[in-house]
Amino acid sequence: MAVRRNVYLDHSASTPVDPRVVEAMIPHFSDVYGNPSSAHSYGRKAEKAIEDARETVAKVLNAKPSEIVFTSGGSESDNLALRGAAWAMKDKGRHLITTPIEHSAIGKTVAQLVDVMDFESTVLPVDCEARVDIEDFGQAIHAGTTIASVIYANNEVGTIQPIPQLAALARERGVLFHTDAVQAGGQLTLNVQALGVDMMSLSAHKFYGPKGVGVLYVRDGVELVAVQTGGNHENARRAGTQNTPLIVGLAKALQWAYEEIETRTAHYRAMRDLLVDGVLSRVPNAQFTGHLTERIPTHASFVFDGIDSTTLLMHLDMKGVAASGGSACKTGNPEPSSVLLAMGYNEQEAIGTLRLTVGLQTTEEDVEYAVETIAEVIEKLTRLKREMVL
Numbered sequence: 001m002a003v004r005r006n007v008y009l010d011h012s013a014s015t016p017v018d019p020r021v022v023e024a025m026i027p028h029f030s031d032v033y034g035n036p037s038s039a040h041s042y043g044r045k046a047e048k049a050i051e052d053a054r055e056t057v058a059k060v061l062n063a064k065p066s067e068i069v070f071t072s073g074g075s076e077s078d079n080l081a082l083r084g085a086a087w088a089m090k091d092k093g094r095h096l097i098t099t100p101i102e103h104s105a106i107g108k109t110v111a112q113l114v115d116v117m118d119f120e121s122t123v124l125p126v127d128c129e130a131r132v133d134i135e136d137f138g139q140a141i142h143a144g145t146t147i148a149s150v151i152y153a154n155n156e157v158g159t160i161q162p163i164p165q166l167a168a169l170a171r172e173r174g175v176l177f178h179t180d181a182v183q184a185g186g187q188l189t190l191n192v193q194a195l196g197v198d199m200m201s202l203s204a205h206k207f208y209g210p211k212g213v214g215v216l217y218v219r220d221g222v223e224l225v226a227v228q229t230g231g232n233h234e235n236a237r238r239a240g241t242q243n244t245p246l247i248v249g250l251a252k253a254l255q256w257a258y259e260e261i262e263t264r265t266a267h268y269r270a271m272r273d274l275l276v277d278g279v280l281s282r283v284p285n286a287q288f289t290g291h292l293t294e295r296i297p298t299h300a301s302f303v304f305d306g307i308d309s310t311t312l313l314m315h316l317d318m319k320g321v322a323a324s325g326g327s328a329c330k331t332g333n334p335e336p337s338s339v340l341l342a343m344g345y346n347e348q349e350a351i352g353t354l355r356l357t358v359g360l361q362t363t364e365e366d367v368e369y370a371v372e373t374i375a376e377v378i379e380k381l382t383r384l385k386r387e388m389v390l
Contacts, residue, residue, distance in 0.1 A: 006320040007366040007373075009275075011206075011298055011359035012155055012183060013324055017249070018208040024252045025210065028245035036242050037231070046244045053251035060258050061200075061217055062191045069216040069234045070247050074182040074203030076228075077216035078105035078149075080238065081178045081199040084224035085147050086113055089176070093144035096121045097137070100342035101130050101154050103180055110149075120144075128344050129291040130159035137166055141173045152181040152200075153188065156339040156355060157290030158299030160188065167196035176222060182206055182214075186257035187265060187296045198222050202254075204246070208360070209253030213246035264360060268297035271358040271367055275300045278371030279356075283378050289340065289353070300356045303345060307352040307381055315377045321370050324355040 028049060034042025036050050051065070058065045071077045086096065098110050100123050113119040122140045124132050132150055141148070148170050153160045163179055170177040178199040181190060186207030192200060198219045205211040218224060218237070230239025257264070279286055279302060287303040304312070309325030316323055325337075336350030356370065 004320050005366070005369050006322075007362075007370050008322045009356040009358060009362070009366075009370055010322050010324050012158075012355065012357040014205045014211065015208045015359055016361070017205075017210055018253055018256065020256065021209055021249045021253045025245040025249040028248050032244065036244055037233070046242075049244055050242055050247050053247045056251040056255050057215055060190060060254050062193050063217055064220060066235070067192075067218055067220055069218055069237050070242060070250075071214045071216055071234075071238060072212055072243075073205075073214040074103070074180065074201050075105040075214075076238075077201035077203070077214045078103065078178075078180055079109050080216055080224065080227050081201060081218070082106060082109045082147065082149055083113065083227050084237070085176055085178070085199065085222065086117075086119060087225035088223040089146040090119075093146040094119045095142065095144040095146065097124065097140050097145060097148040097150075097175075098122075099124045099126060099132055099150055101126055101156070101159075101339045102149065102151050103155055103182065106149050106151070106180055124150075126342050129294075130154055130157050130289075130339065130343050131291060131294070132161055132166065134162060134165050134169065138169050138173075141170070141175055145173070145175050147176045147178065149178040149180065152179045152184040153296045153299075154290070154339065155183050156337060156353070157301045157343070158183075158295035159291040160184075160294045160296065163195050163197065167198075171196060171198075183296055183299075185254070186261070187268070187298060190258075192217055192219070204250035204253055207253050207257045210246045210249045213243060213250045215250065265297045267360065267362075268358055271362045271364070272298060272300050274364065274367045275356050275358065275371065278367065279374060282371055282375040286378075287349070289343070289345075298357045298359065300358075302354045302356075303340065303349050304352040304354065304378055305349050306385060307378060309351060309353050311381060312352070312354060312377060315381065316373060319373045319377070321373050323370075324357075325353050 032045045034046045036046040054065045054068045057068050110121050114121050167177040176198045179197050180201045182203045185202045200217040202215040204213045228239045289301045336347045337353050340350035
């Protein structure tokens with residue numbers, strides 16, 4: 001076994017903040033500290049910083065600054081998009097379309113709208129690679145359908161959906177289309193004109209920005225009822241004093257992510273492919289999950305039949321490898337991944353998941369150590385399980 005090292009392979013969960021982003025934020029904690037809603041010079045400086053950030057984000061998204069809403073993160077953006085639009089359009093229809101592989105910020109919001117607020121929903125099936133069928137999507141739309149929400153890139157298996165085609169079909173039928181693009185930020189195009197979406201959610205800490213700040217793109221003409229009430233911030237779409245430092249950080253992180261996207265994604269793919277090749281060649285019966293090519297560049301995911309994710313992650317962590325399981329694992333009570341179940345895996349397979357996501361700092365040495373560690377831990381856990389059966 002190689003000398004122990006610390007390897008972070010959970011960039012889909014969160015990325016380290018770019019030092020340049022930290023530097024850009026610092027003055028807005030100490031020098032530009034006014035409330036951006038205040039009329040005096042201190043407030044105007046903060047307001048200018050926010051509006052400059054809005055223009056930066058809009059440029060990356062090929063959108064208008066007026067279409068950019070700053071939020072506390074991806075979950076709030078998802079909630080505002082879905083619930084806000086559903087409430088605004090409830091007199092036109094109460095039918096929502098989504099998928100079984102959405103982030104819980106979408107899934108639980110849809111469930112609440114159905115269970116508490118008298119909406120109805122269609123949950124589209126996905127294939128064994130976690131892809132939505134365009135024909136199924138079209139057939140699900142009916143006269144009462146108002147909103148469809150399909151995740152851009154899945155957080156568990158990395159699969160990318162055919163968003164432009166789905167959004168175009170929704171627009172033809174008069175249905176608003178939202179996509180949760182949290183995992184896509186910094187890796188895939190966010191050009192909302194090319195994607196054709198009406199609403200799109202982002203979160204800064206997925207692309208080397210700070211936690212606690214996000215974006216909701218809302219196409220001009222889309223009406224939202226504010227989910228969070230109070231002051232008329234963000235064009236009356238979200239109450240609460242804007243967090244100037246974090247908004248500045250988000251904009252800078254997004255700007256640099258797309259100025260450097262070619263070199264970044266080339267590095268991601270190289271490291272990811274080394275991981276995939278290494279795990280599949282070193283671990284017997286390892287199954288690669290998700291679409292082989294239509295997936296985000298940082299993402300590799302696997303199923304190890306008969307291995308509990310909770311135990312696997314604990315052993316990897318003890319050896320310095322930080323990773324993630326696809327399921328909502330609880331110590332002593334592992335639960336199968338709903339995403340993998342929707343893809344056709346059985347419950348036993350859906351418990352043995354592993355997500356490995358590389359980043360800017362990932363090296364070949366990190367990958368080699370991680371592969372060796374994973375192979376060693378899987379062998380150990382398999383042996384222990386066999387001995388317990390005997």
